Structure formats: structure tokens, C-alpha cells
Amino acid sequence: xxxxxxxxxxxxxxxxxxxxxxxxxxxQRRCGDMExxxxxxxxxxxxxxxxxxxxxxxxxxxxxxxGTYQTxxxxxxxxxxxxxxxxxxxxxxxIVPWCYDRASxxxxxxxxxxxxxxxxxxxxxxxxxxxxxxxxxxxxYVRSVNTGKEYMTGCMATCPSAGQLxxxxxxxxxxxxxxxxxxxxxxxxxxxxxxxxxxxxxFSRCSYAVLMEAAAFSFQTTYVTTGDFVxxxxxxxxxxxxxxxxxxxxxxxxxxxxxYMCASSNSECVDSTNGPGYLCNCSRGYDGNPYVPDGxxxxxxxxxxxxxxxxxxxxxxxxxxxxxxxSCPDKTTGNAYNGTCEAKKSQLGVRMAVGSKSxxxxxxxxxxxxxxxxxxxxxxxxxPHSRCPLHLAERHCVQRxxxxxxxxxxxxxxxxxxxxxxxxxxxxxxxxxxxxKTDPAFFSSLxxxxxxxxxxxxxxxARRRADT
Numbered sequence: 001x002x003x004x005x006x007x008x009x010x011x012x013x014x015x016x017x018x019x020x021x022x023x024x025x026x027x028q029r030r031c032g033d034m035e036x037x038x039x040x041x042x043x044x045x046x047x048x049x050x051x052x053x054x055x056x057x058x059x060x061x062x063x064x065x066x067g068t069y070q071t072x073x074x075x076x077x078x079x080x081x082x083x084x085x086x087x088x089x090x091x092x093x094x095i096v097p098w099c100y101d102r103a104s105x106x107x108x109x110x111x112x113x114x115x116x117x118x119x120x121x122x123x124x125x126x127x128x129x130x131x132x133x134x135x136x137x138x139x140x141y142v143r144s145v146n147t148g149k150e151y152m153t154g155c156m157a158t159c160p161s162a163g164q165l166x167x168x169x170x171x172x173x174x175x176x177x178x179x180x181x182x183x184x185x186x187x188x189x190x191x192x193x194x195x196x197x198x199x200x201x202x203f204s205r206c207s208y209a210v211l212m213e214a215a216a217f218s219f220q221t222t223y224v225t226t227g228d229f230v231x232x233x234x235x236x237x238x239x240x241x242x243x244x245x246x247x248x249x250x251x252x253x254x255x256x257x258x259x260y261m262c263a264s265s266n267s268e269c270v271d272s273t274n275g276p277g278y279l280c281n282c283s284r285g286y287d288g289n290p291y292v293p294d295g296x297x298x299x300x301x302x303x304x305x306x307x308x309x310x311x312x313x314x315x316x317x318x319x320x321x322x323x324x325x326x327s328c329p330d331k332t333t334g335n336a337y338n339g340t341c342e343a344k345k346s347q348l349g350v351r352m353a354v355g356s357k358s359x360x361x362x363x364x365x366x367x368x369x370x371x372x373x374x375x376x377x378x379x380x381x382x383x384p385h386s387r388c389p390l391h392l393a394e395r396h397c398v399q400r401x402x403x404x405x406x407x408x409x410x411x412x413x414x415x416x417x418x419x420x421x422x423x424x425x426x427x428x429x430x431x432x433x434x435x436x437k438t439d440p441a442f443f444s445s446l447x448x449x450x451x452x453x454x455x456x457x458x459x460x461x462a463r464r465r466a467d468t
Contacts, residue, residue, distance in 0.1 A: 056120070078091060107193065112188055114187070131211050141154025151181060285321070286322060
């Protein structure tokens with residue numbers, strides 16, 4: 001059985017790697033099924049030393065015949081796993097029992113040792129841990145002394161009858177839990193002796209208390225009536241520790257060019273939220289180890305086998321450095337991020353006859369002109385009208401009005417009339433093409449009546465004036 005041990009507050013007697021220097025490739029990077037990422041390491045030159053007193057990232061991995069870790073100097077804890085991204089380590093913490101001794105007819109009064117993390121880079125995680133008490137008529141608490149001040153937090157578990165116990169419920173009946181305040185890095189677990197359980201020994205002989213990972217605990221009624229809590233866990237449960245790579249803030253650390261630990265080019269410094277110090281994380285869109293050069297590599301978000309496919313339309317994801325793009329498939333348009341890709345509308349055209357010539361105009365053509373107005377024989381004149389000179393442009397008028405009224409439509413009309421005049425000139429009607437026409441009757445003569453109702457009415461008015 002492979003067990004990983006972390007020696008807290010005592011440096012491993014080995015040569016640590018220099019600050020910011022990746023450990024050799026020959027270093028052992030696994031202990032059983034657990035990966036040991038740098039800055040942590042096993043053996044000489046394989047872990048990082050910050051040079052800050054008792055902070056160490058040195059691990060020891062041992063295999064013993066009976067499955068227990070051999071005692072060595074210093075305080076030893078068993079490590080379950082390490083997370084670089086969260087800046088956390090999970091260790092095994094011992095359950096503290098408080099049992100009635102039938103021989104002495106009294107409660108066991110065993111003094112529990114202090115757990116001291118104050119001089120290390122590790123801190124008790126306030127977010128992930130809870131203080132748990134299991135038993136009947138038992139009040140337990142953790143006591144901490146930090147900077148000369150004493151803190152205590154705890155709770156009381158009662159059980160009037162076995163029938164009131166419920167699996168999964170830790171609200172006071174047979175089980176209670178309490179949050180821990182921030183800043184507790186040195187603590188001792190204690191039971192209050194005033195609560196004697198000698199009268200319920202036939203039902204619940206032992207009570208238990210432990211500081212542990214909240215997500216790892218689920219209360220069972222047998223924990224009260226039997227010794228199942230200790231037996232099922234081996235007497236140890238997970239405890240989450242936050243850690244930092246250095247005790248400076250990010251602003252201070254970046255100025256230390258030789259000791260700054262964020263070595264990857266795609267990494268960033270993050271200040272600790274649990275006391276002084278900093279961590280390194282890979283930048284958004286990158287993953288890996290920020291403590292070694294080129295350790296943060298681009299994440300391919302388009303790999304559906306690793307991640308949930310980010311685009312709403314299959315086959316539209318394109319990976320980019322630090323991100324991705326979603327583009328609609330060919331012959332479609334819309335938004336591939338929210339699933340609104342639709343087939344493109346067909347090109348709608350209109351034909352306008354000018355003599356024997358015919359010119360086709362597309363509703364999607366990028367029509368522009370240097371100035372709003374109708375261009376006739378090179379001169380720029382503004383044609384008075386309240387609607388667009390073409391049906392297609394009239395539709396654009398309704399859909400694309402701007403503070404400059406009908407600006408886009410008049411540009412479309414300008415381009416069209418320019419083509420009409422060019423067509424008239426090509427058909428030998430030079431006089432008509434060469435004159436400056438501002439009378440609506442001119443447009444009426446160019447077969448624009450069906451397309452421009454405003455001009456059509458103007459043409460009728462001109463003819464009535466001619467008849468009189």
C-alpha cells in the first residue's frame with residue numbers, strides 16, 4: 001500500500017529545487033495512484049523551496065507491510081491529493097473519540113494534541129471544512145490560539161430516543177456540525193466533561209468529534225449506536241487545507257524576479273483569500289501547471305470528449321489560442337452560439353427595361369453614391385419624393401430608417417437612376433440623357449410608375465398641366 005506523507009513544519013533533509021526552476025524529469029511524480037505536481041515533489045531537488053523558513057513542498061512516499069506509514073521525525077500527515085488550480089491539499093485527519101469506560105465507570109479523559117499549521121504554507125479551509133460531533137448528550141468544540149487570542153467553536157448533539165435519529169440529517173439529533181472561523185491554523189479538539197453519558201451507555205457508549213471536509217460526511221444512525229463511524233473510516237477522514245506558494249502578495253511577488261513562481265507565459269498571479277500569500281493559475285483558456293515554463297497549454301474547447309460542446313450547432317466550433325469561435329455552416333447565417341443559424345435568403349432581383357436594354361439589380365447589392373440625390377448626365381440633383389424611387393429600395397426604407405430620413409433608400413435610388421440614364425444614352429437617346437431632369441414626368445417616361453407611386457402621381461400632375 002502506497003501512502004504519501006507530508007511533513008509539516010519540518011523541512012525534508014534534501015536539496016530543494018531553486019525558486020522558479022522546474023524539477024528534473026527523472027523525479028518521481030506518482031505515489032501509488034496519486035500524482036505529485038511541481039512545486040511539490042519527492043526526493044532531493046524535486047520540489048520547490050521558497051526560502052521562507054518552514055514552508056516546504058517536500059513529500060515522502062513509503063510502502064509498509066501492514067499498510068501504515070512508518071513514524072519519522074516531525075509531524076506527519078497522510079496526503080490524499082493535491083490541486084494546483086484550487087490551491088488545496090486533502091489530508092487524513094484523526095477522529096477524536098469520547099467513550100464511557102465501564103471498568104472505571106467514567107468517561108475517558110484523554111488529552112488531545114494540538115495541530116499546528118501556523119508556520120507552514122497550509123491553512124485550514126474555511127469554505128470546505130466543518131466541525132462535526134456525533135453522539136448523545138455530547139458537547140465538543142475546537143479551541144484555537146492565534147496571536148494571543150483564544151477562539152472556540154463547537155456544537156452539542158442530543159438524542160432523546162433512537163427513533164428520532166435520521167440518516168443524512170446532522171441538525172442536532174445524534175449529530176451536529178459547526179462552521180469554523182477564518183484564521184484558525186492551530187487547534188485542539190475537546191469535549192465538555194459536564195455532559196456525562198453514563199446513563200445512556202447501553203444505547204450510545206461513545207461520542208466522536210472531528211474537523212473534516214463537509215462534502216465527505218453523511219450521517220448514519222449507526223454512528224451513534226455502534227462504533228461504525230470509526231470502523232468504516234479507519235479512524236481518519238478527509239480534511240481540506242488551502243496552501244500558498246509564497247507569503248507575499250502578488251504585487252510584492254512580481255517584483256522579485258528570482259523568486260516569482262508563476263513561470264508559464266500563459267499564467268497569472270492570484271492573491272490568497274485565506275490569509276497572506278499568493279498562488280499561480282493558468283490564464284483563461286489554458287490548462288496545466290503554471291509553475292513550470294510552458295506549463296499552461298491551450299485548451300481545445302471544441303473537443304466534445306473532454307468538454308461539453310460549446311457551440312449550439314454541431315461542427316461549427318473552431319479552436320483559437322485561449323478560446324474558441326462558433327461559426328454558422330456554409331450557406332447559412334445567424335448565431336452559432338445560441339442556435340439561430342438559418343439558411344440564407346435567395347438573391348431577389350428586379351429587371352427594369354430601358355429601350356432594348358435590360359439591367360438587373362439585386363436586393364443585396366452594395367449600392368452607394370457620393371451624395372444623396374439623382375445623378376443625371378453627371379450633375380447631382382436631389383429628386384423631391386416622399387418614398388423610394390424603386391420598390392426594393394422602398395422596402396429598405398421601412399426597415400432601415402435613420403435620423404437622415406430614407407438615407408439608404410435614396411442612395412439605392414441614386415445608383416439605379418444613374419444606370420437608367422446610362423442605358424438611355426446607350427440607346428441613342430442622348431438628348432434625354434444629357435438633360436437635367438427634375439420634372440417627375442421624366443421619371444414617368446422611364447417606366448418607373450409601377451415602382452414609385454409618389455413619382456407616378458407627380459407624372460399625372462405634369463400631364464394635366466400640359467393639357468391646360
